[in-house]
Amino acid sequence: MQQGAIGVFDSGYGGLTVLKEFVKQLPEYDYLYLGDNARTPYGTRSFETVHQYTLECVKHLFDSGCRLVILACNTASAKALRSIQQQDLPTIDPSRRVLGVIRPTAEIVGNFTKTGKVGILGTAGTVASQSYPIEIEKFYPEINVFQEACPMWVPLVENNEFDSSGADYFVQKHIDQLMAQSADIDTVVLGCTHYPLLINKIKQFLPSAVTVLSQGEIVAQGLMDYLQRHPEVETLCSKNGNRRFLTTDSTEVFDQHASIFFGEPVKSEHLALQ
Template identity: 65%
Template sequence: MGPIGIFDSGYGGLTVFREIARTLPQYDYIYLGDNARVPYGTRSFETVYQYTKECTEELFRLGCRLVILACNTASAKALRTIQQIDLPQYSELRKVLGVIRPTTERIGDFTQSKAVGILATAGTVHSNSYVIECQKFFPDIRVYQQACPMWVPLVENNELNNPGARYFVQKSIDALLQQNPAIDLFVLACTHYPLLQDTIRDLAPPAINILTQGELVAESLKDYLVRHPEVEPLCSKNGTQQFYSTETPDNFNSKAALFFGKPVHAEQLPLPFCAISPDH
């Protein structure tokens, strides 16, 4: 038995972790943010895969048997390869899940016009993961994407309420709606973006629904543990939470509370990691 691992390239995954811990408080958790190498959104598929694999292996080394990639870019660029190529090499059961499927399998519940807008990092947009996954569940839904390169820096620098933030949010909303004015659902497909939700709501047309991922991922994980009795007993239940960052703890702690909703006290896991071998 071991904790459930939550991984993100930085802070954004804390918005997902917050909802997971609220929905499933009985489990133990380890959060790992790769802040030393953020951002992932502009990096190549190969680099994101390598970084994500290293961090996933580090969570395995810390005792996790189930890891959630609470990062859209990592889910888009690395999850499939890790699931299909890397995990079968381990002699013991290990599972890695992402945040895109739990989101796309519910999109149809929130749109009437069948026109959906994805607001995401450039890496997630270029992967087309949301388009591909949404079509699997809802072939009749049209998916439009807009990269928002300035949104993550605005959030991480806590510039949420200044005129510059409103300018860049409005610019991305306008660009998305120009693709199809019938869009009636915005999916915030980056775990940083919920912190901009009030601004997005203020600037978007009133009829548009705004979908964040935290609650969807938490409910999906709860359902997954019920449906997979071979995995659930491997997750320890003492209600503990540990936080690690590849950046210095003071740096991480100063910003993490903004995302997690309460103070966070992290330890540093300096790079490079000493990866475990698959036969452990």
């Protein structure tokens, strides 16, 4: 079988914070990033719509040669991953793999909490899906999970307001509402790949003893472990150190915003989904 890049999918820009860690920890691999910016945000859409959009993008990455695709998007991981893995992959190509960002985080969260009280900050869609409580319970049934939906945080980040004083109100509001659910929360998961850009403000309004977990490093380590455990997948991942970026919206706008998330200049190509 032909080798191909590792596909990285997100509804917009947030997955670039995950890709940034992939490149840092696994620089030898080729990566093909696809941001569905024309149809973002996914966080407020129905399960059916998120599944449809995500599957269309995953199929394009498959058609582009990817044997392995990472849904670097919490909403897509929460609302579409299970259906794609269980219903769609067997008919598309059982040898292909699609992984998400929630399970790797759930697997390690118990290493950080001492009180057994964990907070999740995420989009409305991710919180409504209950994916974090369900996945965490599989590994750590003794942990209590508290969730807070933060609908204004993604717009703040995408409008480059994440470091402004105007963001303080919305960050503090949701931190306070999360901590009001339990004063014993000692570990908080940033359950959206946009949120690392808000991490300084998040830490500012959280008690200093609370550990904040950002997904990029966790998911990159999870990918490394997965590739080591599955040589049949790893051998089909090409290794030329190349990175390509696709967006379903304006390349000019994408490139301007993407560099904020990725940490270096990005040159994207336009993708028109049929």
